[in-house]
Amino acid sequence: MFVEKTLDFFGRFGDNNSFKSNDFNEFWGLILRTIHSDAITAVVKKMVMGANFDLGDDVILAFEKGLKREASPVGRAVLGTLIENARIAHDEQVPICQDTGMAVFFIEMGQEVHIEGALLQDAIDEGVRQGYQDGYLRKSICDPFTRKNTGDNTPAVMILDMVPGDTLKITAAPKGGGSENMSRLTMLAPSAGKRGIVDFVVKRCEEAGSNPCPPVIVGVGIGGSAEKCMILAKKALLRHVGEPSADPELAALEAEMLEKINALGMGPQGLGGTTYALAVHVEKHPCHIASLPLAVNICCHASRHKEAVL
Amino acid sequence: MANEIKITAPLDDAAVAKLKAGDQVSITGVIYTARDTAHKRLVDALDAGQPLPFDMNGQVIYYVGPSPAKPGKVIGSAGPTTSYRMDLYAERLMEKGMKGMIGKGMRDKKVIEAMRKHKCVYFAAIGGAAALIARSIKAVEIIAYEDLGPEAVRRMEVEDFKAVVINDIYGNDLYDIGKAQYRVAK
Ligand code: SF4
Numbered sequence: 359m360f361v362e363k364t365l366d367f368f369g370r371f372g373d374n375n376s377f378k379s380n381d382f383n384e385f386w387g388l389i390l391r392t393i394h395s396d397a398i399t400a401v402v403k404k405m406v407m408g409a410n411f412d413l414g415d416d417v418i419l420a421f422e423k424g425l426k427r428e429a430s431p432v433g434r435a436v437l438g439t440l441i442e443n444a445r446i447a448h449d450e451q452v453p454i455c456q457d458t459g460m461a462v463f464f465i466e467m468g469q470e471v472h473i474e475g476a477l478l479q480d481a482i483d484e485g486v487r488q489g490y491q492d493g494y495l496r497k498s499i500c501d502p503f504t505r506k507n508t509g510d511n512t513p514a515v516m517i518l519d520m521v522p523g524d525t526l527k528i529t530a531a532p533k534g535g536g537s538e539n540m541s542r543l544t545m546l547a548p549s550a551g552k553r554g555i556v557d558f559v560v561k562r563c564e565e566a567g568s569n570p571c572p573p574v575i576v577g578v579g580i581g582g583s584a585e586k587c588m589i590l591a592k593k594a595l596l597r598h599v600g601e602p603s604a605d606p607e608l609a610a611l612e613a614e615m616l617e618k619i620n621a622l623g624m625g626p627q628g629l630g631g632t633t634y635a636l637a638v639h640v641e642k643h644p645c646h647i648a649s650l651p652l653a654v655n656i657c658c659h660a661s662r663h664k665e666a667v668l
Numbered sequence: 669m670a671n672e673i674k675i676t677a678p679l680d681d682a683a684v685a686k687l688k689a690g691d692q693v694s695i696t697g698v699i700y701t702a703r704d705t706a707h708k709r710l711v712d713a714l715d716a717g718q719p720l721p722f723d724m725n726g727q728v729i730y731y732v733g734p735s736p737a738k739p740g741k742v743i744g745s746a747g748p749t750t751s752y753r754m755d756l757y758a759e760r761l762m763e764k765g766m767k768g769m770i771g772k773g774m775r776d777k778k779v780i781e782a783m784r785k786h787k788c789v790y791f792a793a794i795g796g797a798a799a800l801i802a803r804s805i806k807a808v809e810i811i812a813y814e815d816l817g818p819e820a821v822r823r824m825e826v827e828d829f830k831a832v833v834i835n836d837i838y839g840n841d842l843y844d845i846g847k848a849q850y851r852v853a854k
Contacts (some may be wrong), residue, residue, distance in 0.1 A: 430850055432832075439797050447745070447799040456735045456745040456798040456818075494744055496735040496818050505705050507817045536750040536772075536795065568843055569750045569773035571795035623851030627772070627794060629832065630846020660796045 391468070391524040393668050395475030398528070402485025405530035405664040406461055407493035410453045413444040416598040417636075417661050423600075424573060424626070424633040433631030437573070440626075440659055455571075455660040458495035459532030461486045461514040464596065468523035482528075483512040498535065517589055526668040529596060537570035537658040543588055546650040555580060555652055556615055562654045563619045563635065568628025571658035575599055576619065576638040579653035581645035591655035594639035596663060603640055612638045677826070678726030679767040681787050687833045689840035693791065695829040699728040699770070701822040703749050706813055707757040710821075714760055721812035721821060725765035728791075732770075733818035734802070743808050743824075747798030748772040751790070755779045762786035770831055774843055780835050791831035792842075804829040 418441060425437045447454040463482055475481065490497055490511040497511040521527075542562050546554050559578055566574075579590030602609035615638045625631020636659070645651055675683055677697035687693070700722060702710060710720055731751055735744030751771030758769065759782040767788050772795035775783075783790060793801055807825040814820050834842045 430846070432846070436794060439794055439800065443794075443797040443800040446803075450799065452738065452799050452802070453735045453745040454799060455796045456733060456747050457749070458735055494736045494738045496733065496744070498733070498818065507819075509817070534796075539750065567774050568792070568795075569752065571772065621852035623847045623849065624843075625846060625850055627792065628774075628843050628846070629792075630842075630848075630850045632850055658796055 390470055390472040392472045392474050393526055395473055395478070395481035397668055398478065398481040398526070399485040399488070401528060401666045401668060402482050402530065403489040403492070405528065405666055406486055406489035406495065406532060409530050409532055409662040409664040410458045410493065410495055411451045412448050413454050414661070414663060417659065418444060420599040420636040424636060428626065428631055428633045430625050430631035432629050433626040433633060436626035436629065437633065453495060454662065455534060456496055457498060457534040457536065458490065459534050459662070460499060460538070461511055462531045462533050462592070463514055463516050464529040464531065464593065465516060465518045466521045466527040467518060468525050469520055470524040471526050479516055482514050482516055486510070486512050486514045528666050528668070530664045531596060532662050534658055534660060537574065537656050540566040540570045540656045541654060543584060543651070543653045545584065546652050548650045550650055552611065556611070556618065558652055559615050559654055560618045564622050566656055567624060570656045571660070572624065572628055572634045573626050573636045573659050574634065575657045575661050576615070576635050577655040577657060578638060578640040580640060580642040580651070582643040582651055584651055586643060587651035587653040588655065590641040590643055591653035594641040595655060595657045595661065597639050599661065600637040608640045608642060612640050677728040677768065679728060680726055684767055684787050684789050684837060687789050687836050688838070689833050689836045689842040689845060691833040693831050693833060695728065695831060696827050699730050699824050699826055701730045701732050701824060703731050703733050703819050704753055705816050705819045706821050707754050709813055711757045711760050714764070720764065722823070724761055726767050727765070728768035728770060729761065729766055730770040730824065743802050743805050745798035746802045746805055748793045748795055751775060758782065762788045775835060780839065780841065783835055784837050784839055787837050789833055789837060790835040792834045793831045
């Protein structure tokens, strides 16, 4: 439904109660598209459940590829078990992993979108609350000191980017604690260069060992400020597993790190083998002349993502 | 799985002594769950001279926080959580007779040493294979710390629960052995 509405002198819309999602509003010549927060809540609810029940085809394909390459029989058995586990989770619509994660969302909000109703964070939290309840997902969020569980897996983490256009893209990326605990940020000296980057990432994986449920996907952020760098590393995990960076220099770095990590011999579940990592994904961003920030965010094989565009 | 060893929980010293790092086991019997905050409470109880909510003698403790059971199911998904977070507490429970731990990931040197001393083994289940693992859990009952939700202590009846011995009572570590075998020398 397309309805043109104009603002009155005080910036209020003429007929405030009748907005539906997909309404377009004119704001002194700028066309805004209105999305109601209820639509966001509904889609978030669906996504958190779907992400936890249905492992992406890209991840399954990476298991299958690993199965062909893996040198260790135990490692192959593990990969086979993970494929079976994903099938059971999908068929029975139960969580792939009992740790259904902290609910992390990447939001790309078109500059021409106007959200009506609840605050974006509240709309997302409500979707998380409903999805984790109705989907029988585990509530894993607690107070850092008292360790008291919030009971509904909120608050969600929201990483917001403004983009051109009039759509709202939401990516749900629930993240388990075991692999998240293996994250590291380091501020290298610029002189460390690519050598220093490769050494740090490979060493981090060796230290992480069997903790993050290998086979893993290694997200690497290079550059930015400290917090930007960490976000880059997590964002790198959103890429389809094994899809190389579009930047040939980064793609080469990814291939080099993947080879070195797998040469450590840790293999699936750290029981020995040649497939510790399914992929290394690198994202970079310009940084300060004094810095070379480097972040590692490891994702376990339960690499869960769902996307929706409103 | 080839050469699978069937064991019955709770365990005794004789059963523990037979297990070697790398052995694939199938566990049937009764095990108890405890993870982060439950461990803290168990050890706080010991510090305060209070009894534990269950007799630790011979028990196998499974580090897990299951997802809620769907209607008609005994449990939701229930794979292991990372074990190093329980390292600080493990020896205290071994002193009370704990004979096995199930989790995933490496243990601290001190814990491995304590396992040798107190005759306790450490098993790993496949981290993240939680929907599959749930099928080997036949009955579940919360017996303590219900307020902790997923972290509450549960008594579980398991049947053919698959695991692998990571640390035996002889100081062997499957993670080290496996890695050395497949490491490409640099
Ligand atoms: S690291 Fe991933 S697969 Fe392993 S227990 Fe945590 S969420 Fe599950």
